[in-house]
Structure formats: C-alpha cells, structure tokens
Amino acid sequence: MDDGKPTGPKAKWxxxxxxxxxxxxxxxxxxxxxxxxxxxxxxxxxEPADDVAVERPATADERSAPxxxxxxxxxxxxxxxxxxxxxxxxxxxxxxxxGGPGPWAPAPPVQRPVPTPAHGTPVPPQYTGTHAAPTAxxxxxxxxxxxxxTQTQTPPQHLPPHQQPQHPGPHGPQPVTQQxxxxxxxxQAPSQWLQYDPWxxxxxxxxxQGPPLGTEPAGRRKSRRGTVLIGxxxxxxxxxxxxxxxxxYIERNGGLTSVELPQxxxxxxxxxxxxxxxxxxxxxxxxxxxxxxxxxxxxTGTGFVLDxxxxxxxxxxxxxxxxSSGDITVTFSGxxxxxxxxxxxxxxxxxxxxxxxxxxxxxPLPLGNSDNVQVGDPVVAIGAPFDLSNTVxxxxxxxxxxxxxxxxxxxxxxxxxxxxxxxxxxxINPGNSxxxxxxxxxxxxxxxxxxxxxxxxxxxxxxxxxSIGLGFAIPINQGKRVAEELIxxxxxxxxxxGVTLDMKYTGDGAKVGAKGADGGPAVTADGPGAKAGIKxxxxxxxxxxxxxxxxxxxxxxxxxxxxxDKLNLRLTxxxxxxxxxxxxxxxxxx
Numbered sequence: 001m002d003d004g005k006p007t008g009p010k011a012k013w014x015x016x017x018x019x020x021x022x023x024x025x026x027x028x029x030x031x032x033x034x035x036x037x038x039x040x041x042x043x044x045x046x047e048p049a050d051d052v053a054v055e056r057p058a059t060a061d062e063r064s065a066p067x068x069x070x071x072x073x074x075x076x077x078x079x080x081x082x083x084x085x086x087x088x089x090x091x092x093x094x095x096x097x098x099g100g101p102g103p104w105a106p107a108p109p110v111q112r113p114v115p116t117p118a119h120g121t122p123v124p125p126q127y128t129g130t131h132a133a134p135t136a137x138x139x140x141x142x143x144x145x146x147x148x149x150t151q152t153q154t155p156p157q158h159l160p161p162h163q164q165p166q167h168p169g170p171h172g173p174q175p176v177t178q179q180x181x182x183x184x185x186x187x188q189a190p191s192q193w194l195q196y197d198p199w200x201x202x203x204x205x206x207x208x209q210g211p212p213l214g215t216e217p218a219g220r221r222k223s224r225r226g227t228v229l230i231g232x233x234x235x236x237x238x239x240x241x242x243x244x245x246x247x248x249y250i251e252r253n254g255g256l257t258s259v260e261l262p263q264x265x266x267x268x269x270x271x272x273x274x275x276x277x278x279x280x281x282x283x284x285x286x287x288x289x290x291x292x293x294x295x296x297x298x299x300t301g302t303g304f305v306l307d308x309x310x311x312x313x314x315x316x317x318x319x320x321x322x323x324s325s326g327d328i329t330v331t332f333s334g335x336x337x338x339x340x341x342x343x344x345x346x347x348x349x350x351x352x353x354x355x356x357x358x359x360x361x362x363x364p365l366p367l368g369n370s371d372n373v374q375v376g377d378p379v380v381a382i383g384a385p386f387d388l389s390n391t392v393x394x395x396x397x398x399x400x401x402x403x404x405x406x407x408x409x410x411x412x413x414x415x416x417x418x419x420x421x422x423x424x425x426x427x428i429n430p431g432n433s434x435x436x437x438x439x440x441x442x443x444x445x446x447x448x449x450x451x452x453x454x455x456x457x458x459x460x461x462x463x464x465x466x467s468i469g470l471g472f473a474i475p476i477n478q479g480k481r482v483a484e485e486l487i488x489x490x491x492x493x494x495x496x497x498g499v500t501l502d503m504k505y506t507g508d509g510a511k512v513g514a515k516g517a518d519g520g521p522a523v524t525a526d527g528p529g530a531k532a533g534i535k536x537x538x539x540x541x542x543x544x545x546x547x548x549x550x551x552x553x554x555x556x557x558x559x560x561x562x563x564x565d566k567l568n569l570r571l572t573x574x575x576x577x578x579x580x581x582x583x584x585x586x587x588x589x590x
C-alpha cells in the first residue's frame with residue numbers, strides 16, 4: 001500500500017535502535033541473514049517462495065555465542081543515504097511515533113509473539129482450543145536456552161497454504177519456530193496461564209487448565225464420579241458412627257450435661273411424740289414376730305413385751321398350732337431371734353403368754369387404760385401381716401364394746417372366744433393377730449385379734465381377703481387381768497352368773513333355759529344367779545344399763561368384768577319388768 005512515501009528502495013530497520021548510535025546502518029560484521037541470502041542466490045539453489053519463511057541451521061559458533069538481541073530479518077542491498085533519512089529527528093528514547101521503527105516501516109505480520117519473561121517465570125502456552133483463531137508463525141528466539149521452554153527448529157519447514165502468513169516480511173524469508181513440549185527437552189512443564197487474544201474468536205475463555213472443555217475422556221469422568229461417590233459413602237458411614245457413639249453416650253449418661261434437681265437437706269430424724277412416726281419409733285422395739293410350727297399346722301403372728309423378764313402377750317389362736325410339743329420362735333424388731341415357751345393360754349379370752357430366756361435389753365411396752373378410749377381417738381396398729389414384720393398402720397377407734405365371738409372350729413364351743421372389743425379402721429390383716437393397738441402416747445389400749453372380711457364374715461382372723469376397715473381388738477384392761485393370771489397361775493378365771501342360757505332363742509334379749517346342758521337344772525343351786533333370784537324362762541335385757549339382744553352379748557358383757565364384781569340386771573318374767581343385783585362368781589378357763 002502506497003502511503004505517499006518515496007518509492008525507492010525501502011530503508012532497512014531494526015527492532016530497536018542501539019543506544020549511543022545515531023545511524024541506522026548495518027552493524028559491523030557479517031549478518032547471518034546475509035549468509036542466508038547468499039546461499040539462496042547460489043546457482044542451482046531453489047528460489048524460495050515469497051510467502052514461506054526459511055530458517056537456516058545455526059552454526060557452531062552461533063550456538064556457542066552468548067545470547068544477544070534477536071536476529072534481524074534479511075535485508076536488501078544498501079540504498080542511498082538520502083532515501084534512508086527519516087521524516088523526523090531521531091528520538092533517543094525510541095518513543096513511538098518518533099522513535100524506531102518509523103512510520104515508513106511496513107506493518108509486520110499479525111502474530112502472537114511468545115514473551116520472554118524473567119528467568120524462572122513460567123508462561124502458559126497459547127490457547128489452541130476449538131474456538132481460537134489460527135495463530136501466525138512466531139519468529140525464533142536467539143540461540144541457546146530460552147526460559148519459556150521453546151527451542152528453535154533448524155530444519156526448514158514448509159507450511160501448507162492455509163497456514164501461511166498473510167503479510168510476509170519485506171526483507172526476505174522469515175525464520176519459523178515451533179513450540180517444543182518440555183517433555184521432549186527433559187524439563188518439567190510449569191503451570192500455565194492463558195493469554196487474552198483480542199483478535200481471537202468470541203467465547204474464547206480467558207483461563208483454562210488442562211484439555212478444552214468437553215474433551216475429557218468419558219472413562220475419566222466416570223472414574224471421578226465413582227471416587228466422589230465412594231468418598232460420600234465413607235463420609236456418611238463415619239458421620240453415622242460418630243453420631244451413634246454420641247447418641248449412645250448421651251443415652252447412658254443422661255445427656256452431655258448432668259442434671260441436678262433441688263432437694264431438701266437431711267434433718268435430725270426427730271418427730272413429734274404424738275405423730276405416727278413418733279409413736280412407731282417408740283413402740284417398734286417392743287413388738288415381736290412369732291413363728292409357730294406344730295405336728296399338723298404352722299402359723300405366724302405378733303406379740304409385744306410385757307416385762308423385762310421375757311414375758312410376751314399374744315393371741316391364743318397364734319400359739320395353738322404348736323400344741324404341747326411344737327416350736328415357737330420369737331424375732332425381735334432388730335432381727336435377733338430366740339426360742340419361746342408357752343406360760344399359759346385361755347381360749348375363752350383368746351389370749352396367751354409366752355416367755356423367752358437369755359435375752360437382755362428387753363423394752364416392755366407401756367399399757368394404757370381402755371376405759372379412757374373415746375370413739376375417734378387416733379390409734380396405730382403394729383404387726384406382721386402376711387409375715388411382713390414391723391408393719392405400721394394407723395386409724396381411729398371406730399366403736400367401743402363391740403360384742404364379737406371368734407373361733408368355734410372344734411364344734412363343741414370350747415374354743416369360742418367372747419370379746420367386748422374395740423373396733424378400729426386401722427388396717428389389720430392375717431399376721432397382725434396378737435399385736436398391740438396403741439394410742440397417741442404409744443400406750444397399749446388393745447390386742448388386735450379379729451377382722452371382719454367381706455368373703456366369709458366372722459371368725460378368728462376373719463377371711464383371707466384382707467382388711468376392709470373392720471378390725472377388732474381385745475381391750476387392754478381385760479388383757480391385763482388375763483395376762484397376770486396366766487403368768488401367776490398358768491390359768492385364767494372367768495366371771496360367771498351360774499345359769500344356762502337358751503342359745504336358740506330368737507327374741508330380743510338373753511333367755512334363761514329350762515334345763516342345763518347335762519340335763520340338770522338351768523339355774524345352778526347356790527350359784528350367783530340363784531342368790532340374785534333368777535329363774536328359768538327369765539329374759540335379761542340390760543346389764544349395767546347396756547342393752548343385751550342375745551345370749552352371746554350377755555356372755556361378752558359378763559366376761560368384760562372380773563369375778564366378784566356386782567352387776568345390775570333388768571329382766572322380764574311373765575311380762576313383768578324386774579331389776580336385781582348379782583355378784584359374779586368365778587370359773588377356771590381352758
């Protein structure tokens with residue numbers, strides 16, 4: 001293209017002026033390019049094509065010479081100096097547009113030169129992906145090692161037409177270089193960066209490592225996915241194991257942090273003497289459990305210590321299974337045991353006394369007065385229900401002077417007991433028999449003897465269904481008198497009136513029979529009844545002002561007194577009401 005410049009031979013130019021030199025002439029010495037031109041003009045030499053750059057092999061001297069400025073391109077023969085004068089004065093700083101190359105220089109071929117960085121700085125190769133524009137052939141670097149990892153190929157290469165440069169150099173053939181991978185030179189390839197090409201096709205990536213996108217082999221992608229999957233599975237297994245271990249630790253130890261609930265401090269254990277706890281603490285050391293075994297049967301009951309000599313009061317039906325040769329073992333509240341012997345017993349009162357020997361530290365249980373008890377007074381029952389020793393229950397006095405009969409299993413009436421009992425709702429069960437019923441001062445006011453059960457009704461211990469809140473105890477006033485007689489004489493005495501009662505009478509009151517049990521007279525001659533004026537057929541309605549509705553009730557009321565006591569009676573005879581005073585007699589018990 002003609003820019004209006006002289007049409008004569010164009011001045012040769014250098015890529016950069018040499019400092020300190022004003023001329024632009026050819027440097028001294030023989031130029032390698034000139035040698036190449038001479039070789040090309042020799043006879044018989046093939047004429048190089050205009051669009052193919054030729055590079056000659058480097059000589060030994062050139063290979064051994066130190067690296068210098070890049071080789072200048074081949075030049076034409078010298079031209080006149082007038083044609084070489086630039087339009088502007090030279091710029092010693094070589095700053096375009098006033099420095100070299102000047103504005104008359106032809107445009108060099110469009111190419112992407114590989115920069116020569118500082119030694120040791122890696123430079124990535126040019127992007128050659130599917131979207132990159134074809135690259136021009138780069139001029140070769142000076143001989144010797146090149147930091148960028150490239151070598152100059154000495155053999156000439158003939159490029160196909162589609163790879164020939166569009167703007168061949170004006171000064172003859174240009175050398176052609178080729179990138180040589182580091183694997184061929186024995187050097188390790190450094191990490192590469194990509195360069196931005198403003199002339200490249202659109203969508204060219206700025207950075208990309210490895211092969212172009214979408215060109216990774218399918219096998220490698222599958223292998224990578226498999227590795228990721230295996231890693232995820234291993235991570236899940238490890239996380240599950242850690243989580244399970246933490247969960248097990250939390251479950252065994254109640255959490256990661258300990259929980260401490262507020263709690264009252266310990267007290268000195270003292271309780272009010274009239275509280276259930278105070279009463280139990282005072283009475284329990286005096287209560288014992290009896291285990292009785294005989295030739296035909298065995299049983300368990302309760303008793304309490306009467307004195308420091310080892311006498312223990314209990315029920316007759318508790319010790320009766322032992323007979324005359326059975327064994328009785330006493331267990332104290334502290335766990336000590338001792339053998340016991342029967343001192344005396346009485347079936348009519350259902351009371352018995354046994355004695356232990358060789359035991360020290362006995363604590364007698366104080367006796368109260370059953371005549372002072374009022375309905376509603378609090379009471380505590382202590383015993384061994386179903387062989388559960390030292391069991392404490394509490395309740396109140398539900399009633400007084402309940403006439404009850406217990407026993408009668410023999411059928412002849414000799415084992416029937418008549419009790420003018422204290423009724424309580426303190427739970428009493430089989431095994432409580434013979435145990436103490438104590439008041440608020442821990443004094444004995446009764447001996448637990450019978451219960452009323454819902455299944456069977458009455459009888460010693462009642463039924464086996466347990467307590468329904470109907471328990472009965474022998475008043476301690478009667479128990480004290482009988483216990484003293486049993487300890488002193490081995491037998492108890494019963495108060496009697498000397499008459500035989502008609503137990504089949506269904507009317508209201510106790511009727512005196514026509515004949516005695518042995519066929520003799522119903523009123524014993526010279527007996528208490530005969531002396532008072534009682535006759536056969538009389539019906540007794542009151543004793544000491546208390547109504548009597550049956551013969552059993554009359555016996556209970558009489559046995560609630562001592563022999564020799566005087567009783568006021570009200571009766572009817574032939575439709576007439578009579579009153580009389582009777583002095584009780586005495587009879588030996590069984």
